[in-house]
Amino acid sequence: xxxxxxxxxxxxxxxxxxxxxxxxxxxxxxxxxxxxxxxxxxxxxxxxxxxxxxxxxxxxxxxxxxxxxxxxxxxxxxxxxxxxxxxxxxxxxxxxxxxxxxxxxxxxxxxxxxxxxxxxxxxxxxxxxxxxxxxxxxxxxxxxxxxxxxxxxxxxxxxxxxxxxxxxxxxxxxxxxxxxxxxxxxxxxxxxxxxxxxxxxxxxxxxxxxxxxxxxxxxxxxxxxxxxxxxxxxxxxxxxx
Numbered sequence: 123x124x125x126x127x128x129x130x131x132x133x134x135x136x137x138x139x140x141x142x143x144x145x146x147x148x149x150x151x152x153x154x155x156x157x158x159x160x161x162x163x164x165x166x167x168x169x170x171x172x173x174x175x176x177x178x179x180x181x182x183x184x185x186x187x188x189x190x191x192x193x194x195x196x197x198x199x200x201x202x203x204x205x206x207x208x209x210x211x212x213x214x215x216x217x218x219x220x221x222x223x224x225x226x227x228x229x230x231x232x233x234x235x236x237x238x239x240x241x242x243x244x245x246x247x248x249x250x251x252x253x254x255x256x257x258x259x260x261x262x263x264x265x266x267x268x269x270x271x272x273x274x275x276x277x278x279x280x281x282x283x284x285x286x287x288x289x290x291x292x293x294x295x296x297x298x299x300x301x302x303x304x305x306x307x308x309x310x311x312x313x314x315x316x317x318x319x320x321x322x323x324x325x326x327x328x329x330x331x332x333x334x335x336x337x338x339x340x341x342x343x344x345x346x347x348x349x350x351x352x353x354x355x356x357x358x359x360x361x362x363x
Contacts, residue, residue: 129155130163132173143181149228152179161227184228186251188357192349195244195335201235210249210354218348219355229356236260237268237341240319245270245338246346249354258363259341265316266363269340272310272322274331282329292328300325308334 133153134144145163147153153160154174155167167173191209199205210233215225223229233249236259250256259266279285289299298321300314310331312322323333339346342363349355 124169126166126168128163129153129160129165129167129173132167133175136173137175139181146181146183147175147179149184149226150180150182151224151226152176184226186253187223187229188248188250188252188255189229189233189354190344190346190349190357191247191249191354192346192351193239193244193247194351195242195337197352198241199235199238199247201238206230206233206235206249214353216349216353216355221356221358223356237316238319239338240323240336243322243336243338244351245336246341246344246349247338248341248357250357255357255363266342267313267315267340268317268338270310270312270314270322271305271337271339272312272326272333273308273335274310274326275308275334276331278331279329282331285329286325290325290328292324295324297321297325297328 129148130141130144133147134141137144148163149161151159151161152175154176156172189210193199197209199209207230210230212225212227212230232251234251234256236248236250236256239245239247248259250259258264283302286300286302290297298314298317300312302310302312302325305311310326312325314322314325322336326333344357344361344363
């Protein structure tokens with residue numbers, strides 16, 4: 123019996139093309155095995171399995187992308203591969219994504235989690251394969267504004283919002299300055315430059331408020347807008363942080 127071989131090798135031999143060209147066909151979503159779409163070049167196939175290249179196939183590099191996820195509160199996302207794989211599924215690609223890009227498995231591999239949210243917070247979360255985006259969002263020099271809406275209970279200290287704008291001490295540390303305003307009786311709008319984990323909650327505690335829910339809705343110039351909870355979309359070609 124002939125041993126199974128990698129799909130890319132089998133396709134290259136079948137088409138008479140290079141192994142790299144075969145990989146590009148597979149990653150581009152152009153190859154089926156026994157009628158099922160397969161986008162992983164290293165998967166092994168048996169000799170009796172039918173490998174086919176779809177009509178109109180183009181062997182081209184898949185451009186690195188940045189993905190925007192609306193993280194639900196309570197969802198824990200770590201920077202490891204398995205955690206990323208769990209939350210970035212092609213089935214969770216927002217159907218109304220304005221980019222109109224087709225979600226490929228290659229888009230979901232080697233994604234870097236940037237500016238992670240606290241587990242109990244919800245909102246805009248960024249994953250990227252793009253070097254320039256990774257460099258920007260991990261820079262310690264040019265920190266971007268982040269905007270949150272925060273549901274709170276309790277009664278704020280007199281002139282509390284003004285104190286937050288100047289910088290305030292709490293639990294033995296000086297918290298970063300924040301621009302804060304009331305959106306309703308129990309909801310704050312809070313703008314801050316890249317808070318450390320837990321700092322949004324500490325800012326509210328510092329003026330006598332208890333955080334009930336916290337959602338990040340903007341990073342730099344990029345807003346989460348109507349993206350539904352638990353779903354992701356592509357950052358558009360002309361969108362900038």
